[in-house]
Amino acid sequence: MADFYDEIFTSADTLKYFVKGEWKVSKSGKTVSNWNPSTDELAYKVQACTTSEVDEAFESAKAAQRSWARLPLWKRAEYLHKVDGLMKVNAQPMADCLVKEVAKGAKDSVTEVIRSGDLAAYTAEEGIRWLGEGKLLLSDSFPGQERSKLCLAQKVPLGVVLAIPPFNYPVNLAISKVAPALMAGNTVVLKPPTQGAAAAAHMVQCFAKAGLPSGVVSYVTGKGSEIGDYLTTHPLVNCVSFTGGDTGIAICRKSGMVPVQMELGGKDACIVCEDADLDLAAANIIKGGYSYSGQRCTAVKLVLVMESVADELVAKVKAGVDKLSVGRPEDNATITPVISKSSADFIEGLVKNAEDKGAKLLQAYKRKGNLIWPLLIDNVTRDMRLAWEEPFGPVIPVVRVKTIEEAVDHCNANNLALQGCVFTRNVDAAIAISDAMETGTVQVNSAPARGPDHFPFQGFRDSGMGSQGIKNSLVMMTKDKSTVINLAKPSYTMG
Numbered sequence: 001m002a003d004f005y006d007e008i009f010t011s012a013d014t015l016k017y018f019v020k021g022e023w024k025v026s027k028s029g030k031t032v033s034n035w036n037p038s039t040d041e042l043a044y045k046v047q048a049c050t051t052s053e054v055d056e057a058f059e060s061a062k063a064a065q066r067s068w069a070r071l072p073l074w075k076r077a078e079y080l081h082k083v084d085g086l087m088k089v090n091a092q093p094m095a096d097c098l099v100k101e102v103a104k105g106a107k108d109s110v111t112e113v114i115r116s117g118d119l120a121a122y123t124a125e126e127g128i129r130w131l132g133e134g135k136l137l138l139s140d141s142f143p144g145q146e147r148s149k150l151c152l153a154q155k156v157p158l159g160v161v162l163a164i165p166p167f168n169y170p171v172n173l174a175i176s177k178v179a180p181a182l183m184a185g186n187t188v189v190l191k192p193p194t195q196g197a198a199a200a201a202h203m204v205q206c207f208a209k210a211g212l213p214s215g216v217v218s219y220v221t222g223k224g225s226e227i228g229d230y231l232t233t234h235p236l237v238n239c240v241s242f243t244g245g246d247t248g249i250a251i252c253r254k255s256g257m258v259p260v261q262m263e264l265g266g267k268d269a270c271i272v273c274e275d276a277d278l279d280l281a282a283a284n285i286i287k288g289g290y291s292y293s294g295q296r297c298t299a300v301k302l303v304l305v306m307e308s309v310a311d312e313l314v315a316k317v318k319a320g321v322d323k324l325s326v327g328r329p330e331d332n333a334t335i336t337p338v339i340s341k342s343s344a345d346f347i348e349g350l351v352k353n354a355e356d357k358g359a360k361l362l363q364a365y366k367r368k369g370n371l372i373w374p375l376l377i378d379n380v381t382r383d384m385r386l387a388w389e390e391p392f393g394p395v396i397p398v399v400r401v402k403t404i405e406e407a408v409d410h411c412n413a414n415n416l417a418l419q420g421c422v423f424t425r426n427v428d429a430a431i432a433i434s435d436a437m438e439t440g441t442v443q444v445n446s447a448p449a450r451g452p453d454h455f456p457f458q459g460f461r462d463s464g465m466g467s468q469g470i471k472n473s474l475v476m477m478t479k480d481k482s483t484v485i486n487l488a489k490p491s492y493t494m495g
C-alpha cells in the first residue's frame with residue numbers, strides 16, 4: 001500500500017505543489033532548496049511556482065468557495081475533525097521534517113503536530129457554536145422607532161484567504177490560519193516559509209486525504225522575495241493572514257482594501273520586581289528565553305530587573321544557562337542551530353555591539369556554523385542594539401533598572417510590543433504594571449506564551465494588527481451580513 005505521504009514527493013527530497021486537489025510539478029522546471037540548519041546540507045527542494053500557477057491556485061480557490069460556504073457547518077467541522085485524526089496518526093514523518101528543515105527538537109516537533117491537530121478540532125467546535133448563532137435586533141430600541149423592522153445579522157465568509165506562516169512554527173502557524181478560514185466558509189491559498197515547506201506539505205496532505213473538495217486548500221511554493229508581492233497583491237485575495245517579521249509591515253502597505261491579520265516580531269520583556277519569587281522568575285527566563293534557541297515570537301528577549309535583586313537573579317539565571325544542553329535537534333538539545341547563517345550572523349552582530357559598548361557576557365561567546373551557545377548578557381544599556389532589537393536566538397540581555405516606571409518606559413519606548421511578563425508577589429502591582437505596559441499580552445508570574453491556542457493573541461504597534469486565537473481568527477475571517485424584515489405594521493410579542 002502506498003505510503004500516506006508518497007504522492008507529495010517527486011523524489012526523496014523534492015516536493016510538489018498542490019492545486020485543484022492534485023500534487024503537481026511546476027512548469028518552471030525550477031525548485032527552491034532549503035537547507036538543514038544543523039548540517040548545512042540540502043534538506044528539501046520545493047517547486048518554484050510560476051505566476052500562472054499562482055493564478056490557477058487563486059482561481060480554483062475562488063471557484064470552490066461558494067459551494068464550500070454552502071456546506072452545512074457540521075460538515076465543515078467534520079472535515080476538520082478528520083484532519084485532526086489524520087495528523088495524529090501520521091504525525092511522525094511531519095515531525096521529522098521539522099527536525100530536518102528547522103532544527104526543532106524531536107520531541108517538540110511531535111508536540112507541534114499534535115497541538116496543531118488539536119487546534120483543528122477545537123476550531124471545528126468553536127466554529128459550530130459561534131457561527132451557528134446570529135443576532136436578531138429590534139428597531140424599537142432606537143429613539144422614535146416602532147417595532148416594525150427585524151434585523152437578522154449573521155457572519156459570512158470573506159472569500160479567499162491567503163495564509164503565510166513563518167519558519168519557526170510552520171505547521172502550527174499554518175493551521176491556525178487555515179482551520180478558522182475553512183470553518184468560516186473561506187477557501188485558502190497557503191504559501192509556506194521555504195524552511196518549513198516540507199512539514200507544511202505534509203500537513204496539506206492531511207487536508208487532501210480528509211477529502212476536501214478540489215480548490216478548497218491550495219499550497220504554492222517559491223521564494224517569498226520573488227512571488228511574495230504577486231501573492232499578497234493578487235486581485236482574488238480577500239484576506240491576508242501573515243505571521244513573520246518586518247515583511248508584514250510592507251505587506252500591510254501594499255495590500256489595499258482587504259482585511260489583514262498580522263502577527264509580527266516581538267521584544268518580549270520580563271520585568272522582575274523586588275518582591276518577586278526569584279527562583280520562579282529565573283526558571284521562566286531560562287525556559288521562556290532559550291527553548292528552541294530563542295526562536296519564538298514569545299521568547300523572553302529582554303530582562304528588566306530591579307537593581308536591588310539583580311545580582312541574585314542574574315546568578316540564578318546564569319546557573320541554569322550553564323546547564324542547558326547544546327547540540328542536535330535529533331537528541332532533543334535545548335539549544336540547536338539557528339535557522340540560517342544570516343540569522344546567526346545577525347545575532348553575532350548584536351552580541352558584538354553590546355560587548356563593544358561595555359556589556360558583560362556571562363559566558364564566553366561561542367559559535368560553530370549556525371550553532372550559537374546560549375548567552376546571558378548583563379549590564380546592557382539603552383545605547384546598545386540588544387536593548388531594542390529581537391535577536392531570535394539564544395541570547396538574553398539584562399537591563400538593570402532603578403524603578404519599575406523605568407522598566408515600563410523601556411517597554412513602551414520600543415516599537416515591538418507583542419508580549420511581556422512581570423514577576424511580583426503583589427497582585428495590585430501586577431495589575432498596575434500590566435495596565436501600564438502597552439503591549440498585546442502581559443503574563444503574570446510566567447513567561448510569555450502564545451498558547452493555549454484559544455486565548456486572544458495580538459501585538460501592538462509594529463508587532464501586529466488584528467488578533468489571533470481561535471475565536472478571534474474566526475471573527476477576523478468573517479464579515480457581518482444583515483437581512484432586515486420590514487413589517488407592514490409594528491408587532492410586539494406576548495401583548
Ligand SMILES: NC(=O)c1ccc[n+]([C@@H]2O[C@H](COP(=O)([O-])OP(=O)(O)OC[C@H]3O[C@@H](n4cnc5c(N)ncnc54)[C@H](O)[C@@H]3O)[C@@H](O)[C@H]2O)c1
Binds near residue numbers: 167191193231
Ligand atoms: N507574532 C507572532 O505570532 C509570531 C509568531 C512566530 C514568529 N513571528 C516572527 O517571525 C519572525 C521569524 O520568522 P521568519 O524569519 O520566517 O519571518 P519572515 O518575515 O522572514 O517570513 C515569514 C513568511 O513571509 C514569507 N515572505 C518573505 N517575503 C515575502 C514577501 N515579499 N511577500 C510575502 N511573503 C513573504 C516567507 O517566505 C515566510 O513564509 C520573527 O520576527 C518572529 O518574531 C511572530
